[in-house]
Amino acid sequence: MNQGPDAGALSGVVVFEIGDEGTQACGKYLADMGASVTKVEPPAGAGSRYRGPFFEGNEDPDRSVYFWAHNTNKASVTIDLEDGHQRDLLRSALSRADVVLEDHPPGYLAQLGLGYDQLSAANPALVMTSITPFGQTGPLAQWKGSDMVAWAMGGAMSMVGYSDAETPPLVPRGDLSFQIAGQWAGIGTLAALLGRDLLGGAGQHVDISVQESVAFITDGYGVVPFEYTGTGVTRRDMPNLVRTGDGGYLVAQMLNISPDRWVAFRDWLRANGLGAGLEAIPPAEFESHRDLLLKAVEEVASTRTGAELFRLGQSFGFTWMAVNTPAQLLEDEQLLYRGFFRDVEHPELARSIRYPGPAAHWSEAPWCLRSRPPLLGEDNLAFGLPARGTLDPPGHVTC
Amino acid sequence: MSGLAPLAGTRVLDFSRQFAGGLGTRYLATLGAEVLRVEWPEPPGLDFIRFFGSADGIDGLNRGGMFNGANVEKRSFTLNMGTEKGRSLARDLVRLCDVVYENMTPRVMQGWGLDYASMKEIREDIIYVSCSGFGHDGPAAGYRSYGSPSQGHTGLLTLAGLPGRPPAGWAFQIGDTHAATQNALTVLTALLYRRRTGRGVFVDAAQTQGNVTLLGQYLLELAANGPRDGGDPEAAGNRRAHPRAAPHNAYRCIGPDRWCVIAVFDDDQWGALRRALGDPRWARAPELATSEGRYASQDVIDAELSAWTSKRDRYHVARLLQEHGVPAGVVQDTRDVLDWDIQLAHRGTFAVYEHDEAGRRRHETVGARLSKMPYVPNKAAPLLGEANDYVFRDLLGLSDAELAALEADDVVRSL
Known part of the structure; x- marks a missing residue:
């Protein structure tokens, strides 16, 4: 494996992503920075593969543009977590991993023998990062979440909209809560990898709450006026x-x-x-x-x-x-000058597609789009699993 | 910070200003990094958010709530970067630091002789993260940027609004907080890179470009499929076409400006909602049995739900629906989040920081909880220049006479 200055900064870090909307942004960042990221999907594929819009309107799990946007540079294996044999294959792979990202309800993976305590017993260096709507513990830990629920409960939605009392608070589209929680997941994951040096090589469990990530978006503009002058901030028209x-x-x-x-x-x-x-x-x-x-x-x-x-x-x-x-951004002269957009080959479509690029430019070991998002189960054979067969109907999308 | 912290032993020379800059290194400080803020009590070296949100409305260098929130766990020292001696001392500090972080227009650091090539000569493995508005090259490289208009420039404002209305207002700067998390993530990535290779790196982080990544799915869709006939069906309000979610909206509850949200993504959740409502006749309509049918009938569903929620308390609605397995919540405002939310209280999302001049105030803690290295709030934001002795005597080893001479020349100021 190339680990020099021209490889990604995170080259050599082995990551498994047992999740979907909660984990995808963090997994994409780590993969784009050079980590080896394998997305572990149910046999029918991650729910986000069934989420539109689709390339040329063709509703196919390998053509979800939404999935594409959040899953570049990853490998894909399909594993039925409820199947003991397949679970053993996964457990064996996780015994050699650096990082597991997951977004299941608290306690679910532990029931399957894939919780942090069980995995770290076999692999003490493992860093496991759980991204859930409200966090691993606490009175609302088992509440169901969604992007909008996080915006509402995190306090940000009350601050988006118009000044007139008749219009409702608004949640922006774009799954911003998952993207921001994904950044916190990245911060926690990399901090725990660095922290291994201080723990004799041991990893730890990182707990990310999407609600809390949203609460932090507003801190300086909501909490500060409230704490320092007793002023509440409500919705307002966009100034200027x-x-x-x-x-x-x-x-x-x-x-x-x-x-x-x-x-x-x-x-x-x-x-x-x-x-x-x-x-x-x-x-x-x-x-x-x-x-x-x-x-x-x-x-x-x-x-x-x-x-x-x-x-x-x-x-x-x-x-x-x-x-x-968005159409104007595709033509923005500054973004174009800096080479923000990258054409990525989709061999299965016999064409390339222009992807959005990095937040930052590195003088070496840069962000890089090495490969397009994986086809469902594309890496099964390399993983010792049978190649993907006929698709089963999708499970429901958990947003 | 007390106890074991993941960034213990990492030192950051912090030239950041304002909210976006301060927050980025705040996230590093709450992970245990030693963050040294370079400050000056007068423009242009003054961080003007020291005067934003002043405690009890009384201005003072150390009373600004926005500064005090964005700078917990840091140290502050004064250094007059307008003098050659000041710039020389900054270069001496580069040698002692792992990371240099700033968020100014690119020409400022260059003018101080603190460009990457120069700093690399001082310290070969220095990590330099420069967070400007538009980046170090390109036609907009020297342009100024602030969070509020930048939310327009980066397309974020197109993400919220109602049909026929201008873009909605956002009473906070998501562009700033998002840049801060991205840049903290960048520093951590660079530290891991240095750990593996021994090499430093220069990172040219453009806040606007980083914020544009939040619209990735929309940019990719346009590039892949071209403009959509009739525009984007998700462009307005709280409804969502992908996946077809219905109901998916905010609903008025008892009380002034009190709302809850209800989000139904599939048949199971719709069934759960029907049970929670007592399976009223309207909900049994055959056209509502499928997600396509519900999506097409949102006006009807929303009117019925609003009639039901408007007679109920928002917390009761959220709890009842969640007990039945429906994603739902309360549209909480700042007071709710700070004072009533039992989950955030359980997590310790906010903590009181005791500040010598601004008093006891609550601020956010840290967004990533590490099981073996819990964050324990230790230190409020620094008074301006409070770490002068630490930096000049302990780190740089200057004598009393040398420090007195620097003060006489207004290179360092004691406050």
């Missing part, structure tokens, strides 16, 4: 939002602006015949006249595209940013 000439929206934030920049903006408005009402006000006081200021920005924005306004704002030191749609 103005329409753009190309039919979109601009977040026209103007924060921490130095006085000379205000003067430059004033002069530019004047030269363009804009900013009525602002002439009489010293630029240093613009910030206390937000209504007039935003009116001027509305005029500026109404004849320009979001991309133009982004650049124009920066020329004055304003962090104006358009609300980009």
Whole structure:
């Protein structure tokens, strides 16, 4: 195995992912950074393989774009956890693993002899990371979760929506709670791998709660005002939002602006015949006249595209940013310049598909898309399991 | 931090500012890293979130709630990076640190002579994680960025809204917290890499680019299938098309702005919901027997459920439905999360940190629970410059006279 500076940073780390929506983001990160990650799926495949949208609308477990997005660089084996022989095969593999990621209800794997205590008896170095809706213990540990339930119980959903009382709190789409819990899972997993040095080589059990991960999203904006001034924060309209000439929206934030920049903006408005009402006000006081200021920005924005306004704002030191749609992001010049998108070969489709890329660029041992997401049971033979046969009907999707 | 911690012995030289920067190294500090914040009491070296959310509304360098939350378990020292002597001392500290972390525009560290190549000469295996808004190269490399507009730029704001309305407001900056977890994860990855190879690394982390990864499934779908006819069926409200979930919404309960959520993904959960409701006549309609039928009849289902929940307490609804096996919950606000949630209380999600100037305040603890290395809250956020002695005398070995000379030249300031 290549373990030099051109291999991924986590090259050599052996990971098994016995899970789906809870584990997939963490598994993807570890795999994209070079770890060997094997997704252990039920015989019919992970529930997320039955979740749309599907490539060309073809409802096939190997064509779920949702599954693709979260499972690059992984291998796939199908194992019936309720089957003793297959479970033994898995247990044998786990005795040599560094990491197990799992998202089953607390206690379920232990009933099958695959709990942390049982696995670590055979493999003391093992790090096992459990990602569940509410955590391993506590009064709500057995409650059923979902992305929306986590947003609601974690306190974040109460803070997304509109200021009018008639509209409900909103949960953003995109399974953000699972993605953020996946980051915490990554943090806990890697911390435990580093911690082996201090524990004579022993691993440990890492407990991640999706609800808690959501609660941490809001900390500085919810808990801080409550704790420091007794202020509750509720839903509000997006501030500084103005329409753009190309039919979109601009977040026209103007924060921490130095006085000379205000003067430059004033002069530019004047030269363009804009900013009525602002002439009489010293630029240093613009910030206390937000209504007039935003009116001027509305005029500026109404004849320009979001991309133009982004650049124009920066020329004055304003962090104006358009609300980009996914289609606009695919064309974003900064992302394109940095090579964010990566074309990945799908041999089974005889074509390549453009995948989103890394959060960060490494000077060596980089993030890399080595292989497309696995076909269901693609690695069964290498694992000593029979090749995948005819598909059984799917189980239900546990979100 | 007391007891055994996974990052014990790891030292971080922390030039981070603001919320996103502070949080990233906070996560390292709560895992046991020694985080040394480089600060200065005046702009441009001042971290202005020291004045955000001031305790009891009274401003003071050490009273800012946002700073105090994002900087627990850290140490702070003053260093005037506008002076050559200050920059020279920073270089001396690089030699003593494992990680250098900052979230400024790329030119700042370069201007200080603290680019990766220079730091590598000082310490061959240094890990340098630079968290800028847009990254170190490309047409937007030098651009400024803040969390709020960046949520627009990265497409996050397109993820929540109602039909015919502008994007919904988010009263927090998910882009900042997400960047912080991503960057902490990056540091841990780099530490493991160094442990295996002995090599350091430079990581150019762009907050906007990292946040865009949260929209991965939508970007991939567009790339794979092209634009969808009629737009995205999930683009509005709380309903979900993938998988066809119905009911899937927030429902009003007794009390002002009190809501619960109910999420049904399959026939078993629908059956459980019917039992919890007492199997009312409307729920027995044959068209509601399949998920396709329920998805098509959401208006009817939502109206019936709202009529039922609106006469009930939100916690009672959530508990009743969960007892029957239905994913459900309460739309909790900050007070609920802090004061009423028995599960978060059980986990110790929040803890009181006793701060010399801001008093006893609750903050989040840590999002990853390690069975053999539990996090024990130990230290509130640092007073500005409180670790001057530790850094200059203990670490750098300066004498009283040398430190006095630095103070006289305003390279170091005691507060």
